[in-house]
Amino acid sequence: MSGGAATTGGGAPAVRSIVIDEPFGPAADWALETDDAFVLSKAGCLETLVKYESGGTLAPMLATSWTQVKPTVWRLTLRQGVKFQDGTPLDAKAVAGALRHALKVKTPAAAFSPDTVSGVKAVGSSTVEVTTVKPDVLLPQSLASPNTGILAPKAYAAGAIDPKGTCTGPFAITKEIPQQAIDLKRNASYWGGHVQLASAEVRFIADGGKRATQVRTGEAQIARKIPVTSVQELKGQSGIRTKTTELSRTTELVLNNKKSPLDTTRVRQAIQAAVDTKAIAAAVYPGVSRPAVGPFAPGDAWAPKGARPVKADVTKAKSLLAQAGVAPSSLKLTLLAYNEGAGFADLASVIQNQLKAIGIKVSIRTGEYASMEPDLLAGKFDMALLSRNYLGDLPDPYGFLTQDYTCKGAYNLAHHCDPKVDALVKKAGATASATGRYALYADVATRLQSRAVDVFLVHETESVALAGVRGYTIQPYYTLTADLSLGAK
Structure with missing residues (x-):
């Protein structure tokens, strides 16, 4: 299937179909407790x-x-x-x-x-x-x-989830090619009103460069999460535009807070001071990220007011190590960088060199995330790179902070335990007022940053390539919507 527009007798375009390239496909037989639910939601079904x-x-x-x-x-x-x-x-x-x-x-x-x-x-x-x-x-x-x-x-009747014909959304799945694509048609009885497109194909393509190429060649009309190099290549191409927006996602250097000497605040602060986030944003993610001010981006309602990135200071970093009584030459740390992380190979090398400037020797271990997660959860590591969506578990920071930074958090990779943070998060979860809740999240963010629980590196963006698409907004849950259409700008 290929997207495009047929022409009516009067010469006006009659848009019929669209092709969307997504980076991730279903991996758990559509089990809704997994990320497969997000795939279904983005496809306009769930x-x-x-x-x-x-x-x-x-x-x-x-x-x-x-x-x-x-x-x-x-x-x-x-x-x-x-x-x-x-x-x-x-x-x-x-x-x-x-x-x-x-x-x-x-x-x-x-x-x-x-x-x-x-x-x-x-x-x-x-x-x-x-x-x-x-x-x-x-x-x-x-x-x-x-x-x-x-x-x-009936979606739940056969044990495995069957989304075909069982959603309520503007599009219904008609065909699935496992791990490759799904075909969808317009839901003519959609409660939300008229659905602009008659049909769609959603392709699951892991290679970001290939996703961008398909928009350039006319094989697809939307390609999500395209790499920085593709954004530059597509600029100026006739009929194609790119959109870049900041996500609720931060790349961080996770520090194992329970492993010596990283269990010492000054040692973590020394690493934080040695890492130049401004240089990382410019070298690894040029034009599509900015240095992190903490776990939350500055524009978020729950980010600390006036927060600034930590300024790189090698002299300060060395002084903090001296205050901690740690000789830099004694620090030989391993940095985990999983292959799926965008730019992680380059990022790991940059951090390796930046820490070398204060005398810390870093070795890099790469591999698939699945092979690393057991060690991360068990605390059998020194440092690790992580790209984390802080509105992923729940569309509110409470889920992220609970999972990642409370003493019993199920995804507390930093193995961080601070009764003060636990108390603030608990209080936030019981605060009905969004304003009051967000102020508490900001307090937590300030504490995490000041104590260098992790080193927050950059706030991530998502770049999308579009060819003649109308009604599209970059949004974490929805891609194919009733309002989406194709035609001349």
Whole structure:
């Protein structure tokens, strides 16, 4: 299939189809507790009760309202007239069944699990009640995560998830070529109104350069996550434009806080002072990143006001090591850099040279992330590069901070434990006011940065190549939408 526009008798373009190149495809038989849910959401098939919009705001999707009727009970009113793509109605029974399935899987998603949700029930035909283990002001954010997407009852009938004909979104899957592509057609009965495109093909292509090439040759109309070199190559090409936007993602140098001498704050601060984030942004990610000011980008509502990148200072770094009583020559550290990380090979070499300037010897170990994760989780490493989406587990920083920086966090690769941070995160999770909650997140970010728990390197961007596309916005959950179309600018 190839995207493009047919021409009507009057000469006006009649757009029919589009091809989208995505970097990642389904890897777990469409299990919604995995990243496969995000693939389905980006493909315009899977929808959630609550919609996440840029800037952390929420909007109605399959639910029109949600109210915390008791400290541990949320009541959601479902949108009327919605049908699954197989024609069955979206009602409270179907929604409650889908959410209960999410709770019963072997490894529930962090956004919606028995740790936080104790039950879901239908109340009549159009109301669903979700009961939480303890008061949870962030349940609506959980219900905006694609991991809590709603499929028709028959999707769960055969053991493995079957999304064909069981979504509610603007596009329905008609064909799947495993690990390669899915074909989709317009959902003519879409509750959200007219769907502009008649059909689409979503291709899963790991090579970013190849994704960009397909836009240049006309084989695709959208290519997500194209590399820096491709952005430069596509500039000025007729009919093609690129868009670059900052993501909720930061590249960091993870430091093992429980392993000597990295368990000493001054040693970590010395490494932080030796790493030149400005030089890294310019050399490794030219024009598409900026030095990190901490875990959160400066424009985020939850970032500390006036935060600045740590200025590289070799003299200060050496002084901090001396204050810690550590001879630089005694430090021989290994840096893990997984192959899937964009630019990680170059980044590791730059950091190796920057730490060499203060006398620290760094050896680099590369490999697939899957081969490294057991050692990372077990604390059997010194330093590691990591690209982390801080709105990935939950469309609010609470999920990220809980997972990565609390004492019992399931993804606490830094093996960091600070009762002060735990208390701030816990307080944030119980704060209904977004303003109050964001202020607490900023306090945590300041503490992580000042104590050099990790070395935050750059705030990442995503670059997308587009050919004659209308109605497209870079968004973490949605690519193929009802408003997307092709035609002359």
